[in-house]
Amino acid sequence: MAGRRQESVVTRPRLAGSIALLLTLLLFALPALDGLAAGAESAPGYTGSARVLQPADVAGRGTPAFKGAGLLRDPDHRLDIEAISAMPAAAFEPLDGHTLRQGFSSDVFWLRLDLSRTDRTPANLVLVIWPPFINRIDFYRPQGDGSFSLLRAGDHVPVSERAVARAETTLPMLVTTQPQTWFLRVESNSVINLSAQLSDQASFAASSSQRATRQGFFFGMILTAALIAVLAAVWLRQRVFVLAAGYLLCFLGFQFVLNGYDQILIYPEQPWLSDNLIGVFAAMATALMLWFSLSYLEPRHIYPRLNALIHVLATISLIFALVAISGHYALVAPYFLVLVVVAPLAMFALFLFMLSQARERALAMLLMFTPVLAVTLLQALHNTGWLGATNQLSELWGIASLAQMPVAAVAILLRVRETQQALAVEASYRVLVENQVDLVVRLDLWQRLAFVSPSYCKLFGEPREKLVGSAFLDRVHPDDIENAEAALSQVLGPAHTSYLEIRMQTDTGWRWLGWSLTAVRDRSGKITSLTGVGRDITARVEAESALARSQDKLDLALETGGIGFYTVTLADRSIEIDDRYLQILGYQPGQLQLDWSSWQARLHPEDRDRSVRLTEKYLFEAGTPLEIEYRIRHRDGHWIWILDRAEKAEVDESGQLLTMVGLIQDITRRKRTELKLAYLVRHDELTGLLNRRGIAAVARRQRALSNRDGRPCAFAMVDLDHFKRVNDTLGHEAGDEVLRQVGKLLKQSVRDSDWVGRWGGEEFLVVLPLCSLEEAVVSLERVRQAVAARPLRVDQDEVAITISAGVTITRDSERDLDEVIDRADQALYRAKESGRNRVCTDPA
Template sequence: MRFYNSIINPKLVYSMIVAVAIAMTVSMFMMFRIGLNMSDHHVPLADAAQEVMTHTTEFHLWFEELVQGDPSVDANEVWMHLDHAEWYANAMLHGGTNHEGEYIPLDDPLLHEEINQVLILLHDLKEIAHQRLEPGKDSAIGSAIDQVFDASYNKAMEQAQEVEETLRQAIAQEVRNLGLILGAVVFLLVSLVIGIGFIFYKQEAERKLLEEEKLAQEKRYRISIRTANEGYWMTDENGNLLEVNDAYCELTGYSREELMRMNVADLEARERADEVADHIKDIADKGRARFETRHRCKDGRTVCVEVSATVAPFDGALRGFAFIHDLTKRKIAEQALADSEERFSLAMEGSSDGLWDWNLKTNDVVFSKRWKSMLGYSEDELENSFDTWERLVHPNDINKAKQAIDDYLSGKISKYEVEFRMQHKDGHWVDILARGRGVSAKGDNGYKRLIGTHVDISERKQLQFKLQRQANIDGLTEIYNRIYMNRKLEDEVQRAIRFQTPLSLLMLDLDYFKQINDTYGHQAGDACLVELATLMKGLVRSVDTCARYGGEEFVIILPQTSPENAMVFAERLRQKVENMVVRYDDQSIQYTISIGIKSLSQIEKQSSEELLKGADNSLYLAKQNGRNRSVSYPMVDPSSE
């Protein structure tokens, strides 16, 4: 135990533990107080949000009684409820004090916006309520103004409830965070106590092992040196060999006894004896050195070796210690790599694809001449660097391109192949297909290099775009065709069902189109179709879809559009067509259209097929009822059939 007392004073350790325990206890108490203060700040605000909903609800209930003419209802008290709701909302924003306590204003910009929205909705509710009390107004339950009043009340309640829920969640999150922090403090305290106890135990065990380890160290050292895979020797200050291991004997072909009679100068093939002596002195002055040289073997040949030498005192004298590593295999591999790189360089020059070679260890990059000319640059105009590639890749594609590299290097994908755009010297974008593979050095776990090609696929991409456009676009009107419309309608129907949003479909047809063809010719009829398509494209939103359904029939898909709004849009379109004049071959042509409307909410079996069928039925009715009109045909009640 005297050893312990020389390293750690037990009284000092005990004092440290007590100090840490007190500090952690104080920290826990302070964190608890902070948590309570935070909760005390938010809880009144959450209660204020509840008061907003309570007074708004009471206002709604008593106001209905007031509207119905209940003589027992005091109008001032009814309006007072709404005033109280507005006061509590303002207190949440700016602070305030009443008989229930003090409300500290919020400092959360997001909640500020939500509470401001509550105030706006309360103001709207008050305005609508005043309108209901105007003389001559039909304010009965179920009337139009009553429905508007109820809708405004519901919006205000929903917004206030959202504010309260946000505050309650903030309180709950603060409590959870506080619990986690307290748990962490307790854990650290326990860990500290256990750690100090472990330190005492570990030091005692190490003390007992120290003498045994010291005795065994020299024995292990000699055994490890003798059996090491690398050559080893120990010399005196003049370079005479005092000890060698089996690996060096095997490397040079000499026996241990032969080597023990030799000097370093006898083995050194590149330096004379006087140069070896100077080298030994230089190493002694510096303390250590690492260098490549060649050693003589017994059979007369020489081997390339790397020597790691150290000079240090040993057994009362200055000794030289050296590990000798055989570089023969490495030199052969380096030469093979140099030959391979030369062949690769020649291949890079002659390939029609752009070739690149990225050294992952040094981050050096080599781009072939074709790689640069593909982008309009000469050999010396682009620097061979990763930054060059990164700068030229399209900003919208760079993350995708880098992710493909990361996924390949991490093993998530088996091959590196990705498409992206790179900027040409003249400014336009070139579509590139990049392929590559990793190259590993023997014995390495990861890749040393990534080598690959860039192929200009701009023409192929343009052809793909042209084919895709031909598959989806009507050749005459330049709007979507029926095939694309069917896919799009199916997607919109599924989206509307999933998110419970309205969806409407318009099917329209040119009135008396055959007469236009017979009177003015088919080319004039085509001109009418093109003008109608152009008009539709100018009227629809970006989320809407116009398509030629066939012949003179067209379809417009209107997402998030109710039946009423669909009718408004249809009438707007119909009137513009009615007032439009098509000029063709010095002839003025006017025509009208009939429009059938169907909304997803109007059909029992919600599917794209039923929606099309319903719109077609509505179009049929528009034709039957005189043409040049818009008809929205409601779903037939099956019980009436």
């Protein structure tokens, strides 16, 4: 039995059973809270349980000394050493390892220890009680005359009055060969779970030396990690490093107070001052740890609810710290115990969830906090009685704290490396966009400007230093905020891209800006920021608005202005015209005489027969008023369009027409507008090719002809490879120029009988009538080679572009054009999947 340790545990709960069951230690707070809760009222009559361990033997060299231990409660604080020493051993409840059920009160506990040596030499032993946060312990050691001498310990006892001037409760004992009975009077108003360790002086000195060495390593490493965080915060100016430094420094302060160094070094005669101080450090370290974890992992947009929960827990912990500073920590201590149960669970959930989003960071957090939080959970089970108390738990606590520090330093350095890489990318990005005409910005996940191009600064009339860090939406017109928020949310979704047109307050007032937004993702696919490329579209928006207003005015003008009058006499076929008629034809009054023949001669050859036929039919037949449109020669020689409306003015008694009156109106502008609109309806404004509507009409017509005549007709869907890179690197104006040149090259490379149209974006549809699938592939391969072999000239840059094409052919079984287009799209998809810059056919 020699060389073994003896342990005894005294368990005394303070509050209601529900609080005791929730008791845990998030940042090693349980030992601190033992002293902080002094003076709190208990819940009388409420019962709970605490597990008591079987004592072991004495540690160190020599023969066994421990004979037995017993526990006695003094609810009224009336018993003194004379009364206690007079009581028989049977009055004390044996500490035998079974579960004891006791009331929760502010009782004094008396611990009886029966010791003796079985050999013939006395032994100088040391009784160490941990943790040290017990208000007061009176240790009564027997004297030869039957009396007892008094030694004192406890964190409310001045250092000069303690048996040994140490932070922990340390009591010297001389155990003789005669049976001896020792008494300990334990007084504390907090929840306590005491480990009483009896060892010889050599073992005590060795364990103290080991603990001091470990603590020295811990304080050196935590100061190193904190210094790294401070330097990173000063150098990189990021919030995550500020929080890391704050957490490490608060944790350092917590450990300093936890180990009692403040009592020994700062206020040895007023050690009870540490009660609130440890609460401040515990709560502050908890809050900063939670905020540091959020800032390090950045889960706001990935797990918003868990992010919000941890924010709330951190805020509550900060409130507890403020209460502790005011000296009233005991009022909120029970609620802090509940907090430190929920917080580790939330942190573990966050770390595990983030493994799939930011594996490297999440692993760093797991390695950094898991040992400490695991010991915290063991401590919770220990203090609630679900797990037997062991003296080694405090050792595990110190080891876990020490193990956390090198991982913390590595985690901070890992984040420093990521930040340096991001800054290097930003520097390259800055060089790329420095001379861009388009507006270029980068937003963080909180929609704040992280980078702005010089063109953006110029438009808004503010320096970059003022713009960076401000909210992007602050300058958006109130009526456009909702659309802007929807577009930003869309970028964060599966699409990762969005386009919006909004008004923003610039240096010259409200301007319309068009923004192309794209999500920036890291190697793991996590969104790290948003990139926006904008352009001032005010002129275009105003032109569109002006065009709409002009159309209204044109309609009004066509109805009320510029109308010429004429009269036709059928007897001699003469025509009388007014001055406005002459003005329409470009003549001054008196410069032109018209009759039936000269009027016909001025008509456009393509319109003459039709116009004369309709007019003569109206003259000699009854019917509705005449209304025709025709072209007539202007004085300058060009043709103008005329809208001619005529009515029968005078008839004879037999009903024969004698005269006819009419109004003419110059509708040349309207005709040109109609022709232009007709052209725009079917043609793409950017490339000049048929647009989707136009090429679709051609495709339907050619497909119908193919089915009717039984002749082949091929369809090809063509797409530009990596076109987005052109827009992102050179801007949208360069992208538009690339589309124009590629469209022109496509048109030049196919047969005259083929049709080319822009299907949408960077996609083109080619219709090849009377062309087999093999011939179509050859034709498209020729087009592909022509595009690949000819770099495009865009401003001062040469842009190498390739295309991919999917080719199919019509089938009699197909019911509509959509089926043909779908097969061409599938073939195009094959080409893209096969590596791009190739022509693939429909697999069917």
